Amino acid sequence: TKKDDYIYFIERVQEIVKSHGKTSIGWDEIATTTLLPGNVAQFWAMADNAKLAQEQGNQVLMSPAKKAYLDMQYDSTTRIGLHWAAYIELDSAYLWDPANYTEGISKKDILGVEAPLWTETVVNRDDLEYLVFPRLAAIAEVAWTPTEKRNWESFKKRIAIQGKRWELRDINFYKSPKVEW
DSSP states (O other): OOHHHHHHHHHHHHHHHHHTTOOOEEEGGGGGSOOOTTOEEEESSOHHHHHHHHHTTOEEEEOOHHHHOTTBOSSTTOSSOBOSSOOOOHHHHHSOOGGGSSTTOOGGGEEEEOOOOOOTTOOSHHHHHHHHTTHHHHHHHHHHSOGGGOOHHHHHHHHHHHHHHHHHTTOOOOOOTTSOO
């Protein structure tokens, strides 16, 4: 889509969405338009776009591709997934703070955290589980636990115990070499 067409579309559609009492949420590129107050920009790639949304008085949903995309490979040997954004090993999914991830976006600007899973390489439930677990647990803790209460060493021990539960439930998960399973 040409930039002018994109801007026209977003600015028109957000008015329609607002007229129905709903909130517009869009990937961070929507902040390159004039946003109405109350919209949400989902930060996936461009920190500058997230800041533009914040400067327009809107909140940001944090889902940076380099930390929270569940479809990224864990490392170069991972059998499925992509790596255009990054390889996201378990420690990388855990050791980041949404409120300090990018300059200009603070805790008060953040609506929440999302961990997207795109399924280009997923062909069955085993694939899905392999990409999601254990990273989803790490990102949930990032989203819901204050930074000062998070501890990687503690998490590694707790996720190893959770791994035993996954095994009992026949859930296919990635056994990160960073954890003593």
